[in-house]
């Protein structure tokens with residue numbers, strides 16, 4: 190039987206099946222479609238303008254390594270006119286981040302991009318190793334997430350960049366849509382599918398891989414022989430996301446378009462007016478520039494570190510105070526409470542009311558103690 194030809198160019202031998210579409214294609218056509226789809230995502234969302242200084246959040250993992258490579262390729266090919274930087278945060282996780290940062294340092298040489306590394310230790314006086322020593326593994330992802338977000342902003346400010354891009358891919362976004370539905374967190378649903386957000390901290394963040402499948406990113410890295418680090422974080426057993434991930438993988442196996450379909454569903458979700466209002470309160474600062482938000486008094490400066498914040502203390506300092514006072518979980522509870530209060534929709538959406546019998550029925554239903562039974 191003659192070798193199957195590429196479904197796109199009809200010239201070369203098909204050597205792979207695209208996970209996203211099932212098409213059997215050759216290597217060069219795969220590179221071309223993958224890069225072109227990312228280019229289309231970038232141009233359709235008008236993510237950049239010429240002259241933008243853009244930091245690529247570089248963890249050394251597959252997603253951000255492919256992102257750095259593709260951003261550089263597209264910037265050269267389509268003359269975006271961007272100034273690109275690699276920005277890495279060292280969370281202080283021995284045996285994980287120290288190794289992956291070595292990969293980023295090699296990427297810096299391979300792609301010839303300037304690299305900035307900032308550590309939790311220098312910013313907060315704590316490493317994740319020490320935090321986990323203190324609080325255990327249960328809530329450590331909360332600390333890491335809050336600290337990383339702020340660290341990326343601080344790194345971006347020191348590089349004087351306008352924009353941070355991260356390697357979040359279609360699978361990550363579909364998982365988040367599922368998680369928000371499973372938690373009844375409908376007001377966050379709209380936000381989690383946005384390709385570009387501008388947080389309190391107001392440096393634009395975007396996800397050029399919003400529609401890129403994880404399997405295709407791995408395939409791209411493999412065929413391009415990119416140098417990346419492939420170990421999972423040793424402290425991140427995010428069990429709930431794990432369930433969403435497994436569920437998504439099953440759906441993808443049954444129907445590959447499931448990932449994109451879930452993202453589209455998240456984007457198109459019809460939200461009730463009252464939920465929209467709650468989300469609006471939550472998003473009040475999201476689309477304002479930092480000076481506007483400060484001028485309107487919506488944002489202030491953290492009284493402890495001076496970072497932009499909508500409360501007296503920024504989220505990182507709330508967590509740090511808890512750590513320093515030896516009550517790290519209290520600050521997490523506090524944080525969760527305020528998340529519920531500013532909320533995502535009516536509070537009764539999120540609780541299951543306990544059924545209680547009226548007193549008369551309750552008496553009748555309760556079993557008589559042994560020995561007191563009549564008959």
Ligand SMILES: Nc1ncnc2c1ncn2[C@@H]1O[C@H](COP(=O)(O)OP(=O)(O)OP(=O)(O)O)[C@@H](O)[C@H]1O
Pocket residue numbers: 245246247248249250251252253254276277278279280337354355356357361
């Ligand atoms: N320590 C870090 N320094 C800089 N950027 C980071 C760091 N950790 C995560 N990011 C950014 O956030 C994105 C999503 O991070 P996540 O922890 O979900 O990792 P991931 O899906 O394994 O991605 P990757 O394969 O790039 O590590 C990464 O692709 C990267 O752009």
